Amino acid sequence: MLPRRRTTGHLFLRMWCGLVFAFLLAPIAILFLTSFTASETLAFPPAQYSVRWYAKVLQHLKDAPGLKPGLTGVFLLSLRIGLIAAAGTTVAGVLAAYAMHRYRFRGMAILRQYFLLPLMFPQIVTGIALLVWFNHLTALGPFVRLILGHMILTLPYVVVTVGASLEATGTDLEEAAIGLGASRLRAFLLVTLPLIRQGVIAGAIFAFIISFNAFTITYFLYSGDALPLPIWIFEYMAYFLDPTLAAISSCLILLTLLAMFALDRLVGIGRLVTR
């Protein structure tokens, strides 16, 4: 586009964007600052600063008698669901993306849309549809329900990122390996898979983040035996309004930032614009 020049229009553009960025960062920044307050309330700006609410988080890590499950158990459950769901969708997604890339067949465009469906499907409808269906499948335990729900939600992300990697890699090298006498499986495992490694890992990280943060679907599928982190936060929010949650949120935001750096290292977030 036009070369940069210090015009009034440009200045206005930068100020406008500055305001939008302030808007995007405001709720995150406020949680960070409030988490260090010394007072019992969320009033801003804090009169004095302390780390007492982080100490409170440490107390919450243990199971409180009679009350709720402790944060450690809740966190580990979310971690377990996220890892299993991400592993499952990564395998399924890689196989499907590979099949769609390697073999051109009729109806493929429709199949692709079909795999991407959960991405834009209203999550609340996915949630209640699974709620109604699982009501007939009493054999499925709460843990399995959550995993299946999260796999539905995360599959599209893997199909998209792996599909893009395969598209960028092409089939020449794999063909060459097969031409030189490698079996199909060997060619895939030793040539194609290492080439698309980044896309696969990025898809898996995406799937994990989406599963770990999924609230809407989880809200309709959880039970007392399997209570993941977003639901724990939701229930805590309903009963307590002290800054403990700000401290927990700050920790979660730090984790999100770490995941983003990892994603950026692997695929570069610039890809999100250029596709």
Next chain:
Amino acid sequence: MFRLLLLLPAFAISASLLIACLILFRYSFETWSPTTGMQPGWSLVNYFALFRDPLYFKAFQITLQISFLVTAIALLLGYPVAYLLSLSRRKHLLLFVIVLPLLMDVLVRAYGWIVLLSRSGLVNRALLWSGLAERPIQFLGTPTAVVLELLHEVLPFMILPIAGVLQRIDPALPEAAVGLGASRFTAFWRITVPLSLPGVLAGCMLTFSLATSAFVAPLILGGGRVFMMSILIQQQMTMLLNWPAGSAQAIGLVVLVSVLLLGYVRALRAQRTT
């Protein structure tokens, strides 16, 4: 045969959503009353209620109003950011800020807005200090809070498609207009903006459909009092246990969102051919 085997696991995962939706569809034809509970049958009464019941109509109306408002403001806020993103040399840092709300825990984001908008929060402090308000304003539980949270949620979906299109516009085109004597603003308004319209359309469709099916914002920032369609569905399903009516409302929401997304797909296709 082999390729079918490869597709099978992913197919099974996606198929479970379809099966669940078919069962939901079946439920929408049953009848329900508080005394007898669910009665099996094939009745259209839940679908008629979608159009007749004033409560449902109100939910529909509020959902559309909020979605329109969110889409319009998101476009106004997002377009300049997308433009700056397509020009900027420090694209990376900007992208980080834009993508962060996408990858954040939705409840953490909602909680951040609660802290900002509470009676002793930063927004009320600023309003009191500047004299714009005489006493703290109750934001939580109002449509204003829902709109603000939703904006935060949908802005990346408005910015990224527009930036994607802006990046592909040949810089020679607005340059030529300036060379031929147009002012920079005219070149932007008459050349760049029309060429970016497919991206604008795609962003608006995405934003609108996300806003219509939003659940966390009306639940937490609206406290369930901003009666959007998702809240209606949630109350029917989990509190009243009127599954037939809730199912019909969910199907209605899907139809509404599908129509919007078909528009989105067409916008993408138009973008590819130009």
